[in-house]
Amino acid sequence: MDPRATSRASRVLAVEPVLPAHRHEQGEIAAELALLLTEPGPRRQLLHRLHANAGVRTRHLALPLAEYADLARRPDAFDAAGAVFADVGLDLAERAVKGALASAGLAPADVDVLLFTTVTGVAAPSLDALLVDRVGLRRDVVRWPGFGLGCVAGAAGIARLEDHLVGHPGQVGLLVSVELCSLTLQRSDTSVANLVASGLFGDGATAVVVAGAERAGDRPGWAVLDHVSRLLPDSTDALGFQAGSRGLRIVLSAGLPDVLHRHVGGDVAAFLAGRGEDRGVDRWAVHPGGPKVLDAVADALALPADALDVSREVLADVGNLSSSAVLHVLARTPAVVGERTLLLGVGPGVSTETVLLERV
Template sequence: MTRIAAVHGVLPPHRHTQREITDMVARHCLPAGADRRVLDRLHEGARVRSRHMALPLDRYGGLDGFGAANDAFIDGAVELGAEAVTGALRGAGLSPRDVDLLIFTSVTGIAAPSVDALLAGRLGLRPDVKRLPVFGLGCVAGAAGIARLHDYLLGRPDDVAVLLSVELCSLTFQRADASLAQLIATALFGDGAAAVVACGARRHTPGDGESGGGGGGGPTVVASRSHLYPDTERLLGWDISGSGFRVVLDPAVPDVVRKNLADDVDGFLTDHGLSRADVTAWVSHAGGPKVLDAVAEALDLPDGALAVSRRSLAEVGNLSSASVLHVLRDTLTAAAPPPGTPGVLLAMGPGFCTELVLLRW
């Protein structure tokens, strides 16, 4: 069975309070003299205290078009990606030359050669390392990426596979866009990266048997399940324009979660002889307060079940695909569940879709 050997999250150096970010958005998105009460209400209601950003705050107003923002994405993704993978391999007690597969995911920038290719030589990966860049999954990609690592390692149980997520959401900022979707996005999304090292069933690491989030003490992946909902393509995603990525964010997202998630989770757990009452940890993507409330309501979770996700949202914002990986890391290091018990890792994203991963702690 696939074992998660280490999870390492990193953040860019530029940290700002929510109020500082709100003021920047007001300067560049609202017309001069416009009433900013809606903006203030949306940012205050996001329950985000601070976020990290790829650039100093005063540089966002000067990003001229998609090309400039994407160049900044490539530079930032390579730096943060190298730090995330290096930290995760160190935590697992492995070297770059042990890596057989590297999956890279992001939905906030593009590159060709892809970021994983740009990192291979810098990290010291083998020339025959298998690479898989993934674009378009958005917030669900952290969970989907772990699921795909598991799929790969089931067929190659001696291998080591790494998932790298880098999301620089701030670089999708659209000047002079005062749409409701844009204002909500600027209230929620932050920048960050995370890497997961996973090992096949026959692959051993120096830390096997240790407790904690690295060195072999992480959970095993039991199974995964994907669910793509019909006729929901315009709920979440991007419209690509000359100025870059313009957010698509429908307020109906929490309603779709309430309507569908319980049946999806119950069916998944039942197939493995489990129920919601057996789950000792819910590792949920920190999609926003309304999404987390919808998850809690749909699954009838006890108070505090999503505390790690809510804390992550408050401290760093929604990191898109990296979000659920940061929550997984925090669960392992600060609130490790009882050994041998089941956990569910879940995320949602464009499509609209859900990815569920059954873990064994």
Template sequence: MHSAPSLASVPFLRAVGRGLPPHYAQQEQLIGSLRALWAQKHFNLERLEDLHRAVSVSGRFLALPLEEYPALATFQQRNDAWIRCAAELGEKVVAQALEKAGLAPQDIDHIFFVTVTGLATPSIEARLANQLGFRSDIKRTPIFGLGCVAGAAGLARAADYLRAFPGHTAVVLSVELCSLTLQREDLSIPNIIASGLFGDGAACVVLQGAEAGPRRPSPRVVASRSVFYPDTERIMGWDIVDTGFKVVLSAKVPQLVKEHIRGDVDSFLAAHRLSRADIRHWIAHTGGPKVLQAFEEGLELPEGAIARSWASLKEVGNLSSASVLFVLGETLESQAPREGDWGVVMAMGPGFCSELVLLRW
């Protein structure tokens, strides 16, 4: 049992920036492109189309124009495109989030960068230090490999840091360009589902410690909890192959969510003398229709409780770690939250694991 922290030490969540690449394709366009590719291999095209339509996504934003993807034949070509596009999109969302928070790049003490869709050393936040003019004493924590859970986990780790440094400002940047990981030779059902579900996007969260900045109304990151499920490595992740990232995606994901989420959430809330009935805002990662249904059923949520997650899934697809931050940003900017409201941010990802974050307006 954990005791509830004193609000005097709890960090503030100041702003969320969100960005999508400039190229958009409707789902039917994407199906058409993939149909032409997979028809060469005598694939069951009707099955492909059914799987794509079942993910409830109407279209996605892409790092590159659709016609440029066929020329990316190697992992290096795709990863080079990822580095270029991630730095461009990352710069935009960090600048946007800082502007919303009334801060400048020089105000950042620590940047956490999360991704699972590309590799870069120096990492993307180091490139942004040059592009945006961060201070030379900025602390950098690049995190690779947490996948869809990384938006919530990054938020939690930044809040942990700000409890130790209450006068500091931290940002969490997520950039996911899922379209640049597509394995064209992989005709497995998981890859075909992934090619229909995942989209490209970036988000940035600005947080400040309890002693930083002016006292203006902002939600606080009260607490977080990480839950690791043993022996579930093959539920979700990548196999790193010669052509890049080959998706591992088990059909058991929704069942795992349904089995665990209620007990995990109830235990987390009980540690803070709360119950599900006390939570007004549920901010769920847009894992896919079956995952969102598992959240609703497992937590016995009232109708419409995760409507923003459903809408985000339909409009832009699953943006991996950026998804839950998109929904968080939309919640913050809506007129819905009132002073005193409680919220829970929840996401799951490779490990297999979940991350829960408790907010108080």
């Protein structure tokens, strides 16, 4: 790309992933949840197989592992989970924001717009409002709290900030993702989807600082070259949550990898071709939705065997963190000046968000 064009692009200046303190091995989590979710017999054996095949070695949880049984048995489990989300989520968000701003060399007062996303906690005011006083953001900061994009929201959040900053190139945007997936665990649900989710999802948060072209100046970062949103056809029942009296019940279809395999290859090829360039992609930061999701995307894009290694490492180390997961992948992606990274989020809808970045 013409250097003059990258100088006019909004720029990701910092990505700060954070995790709660309670880290457990996958086998330890499986042993505890097997007692909570299943009776001895085939269903418990299935849970252990699903956990073993999830591609996850360790996960970080909002609560000590032993406390989930007490939480799940409470008659007010949804209310109690909401209180934990507000407490733990705000602490994680504060850590992430302070770390991201420090890395970008900016102060809280520099932030003009704050985009907050989650799909694992419901509250009004949302955590971003509480974050203003916690970290010292300006009281006139423009807030965009969002719920429902789910796993795609990490990539989509960067794209929406870029949309805003194109018209406000002297401003600074802040994306904050907080996902405490463990708090959505449903004790009464022994469906395959819930058992899969119990072995796949972890807890974490991320803050991303994005500056408009004028404000970014010559600071190093990822220039946001282009992005596109897609809703895949005939897939609305493949992924998401259903809200009920005891909280958020996972919807996770076994057909999700097939949906992605059918559409992602053509969509990404059309996106890149539409830019009118011959320049390819050097690195791929793909949402670590699970081994089958990554396999489907890699096959659809005809990627080399090692192209999604960073995504698989994140999945193994922390699990699927919903909207924060792809941002944790981006944080681990090598920052080599001149290289291009394609950021791909996948979420309910089924929706995808494709963001092309270039390190400058």
